[in-house]
Amino acid sequence: MSKSAAGFFVLAxxxxxxxxxxxxxxxxxxxxxxxxxxxxxxVLALIAGRKFKFDPVLR
Known part of the structure; x- marks a missing residue:
């Protein structure tokens, strides 16, 4: 869970x-x-967090 998703969850x-x-x-x-x-x-932050994944291997 991203920081923004956690923040929105706490605020909700x-x-x-x-x-x-x-x-x-x-x-x-x-x-x-x-x-x-x-x-x-x-929910939008959770969806956005799933689409943008970090790839540590630079090709």
């Missing part, structure tokens, strides 16, 4: 926990929206 977790801690009923809040955005960026 923190914003999700913040939403659950602040709101008791089911409503859309800014932390919930941020959680969705960070989750999507996490």
């Amino acid at each position: 977790l923190l914003s999700g926990i913040l939403h659950l801690a602040l709101v008791q009923d089911a409503m859309v809040t800014l932390p919930l929206i941020a959680c969705g955005i960070f989750s999507a960026l996490f």
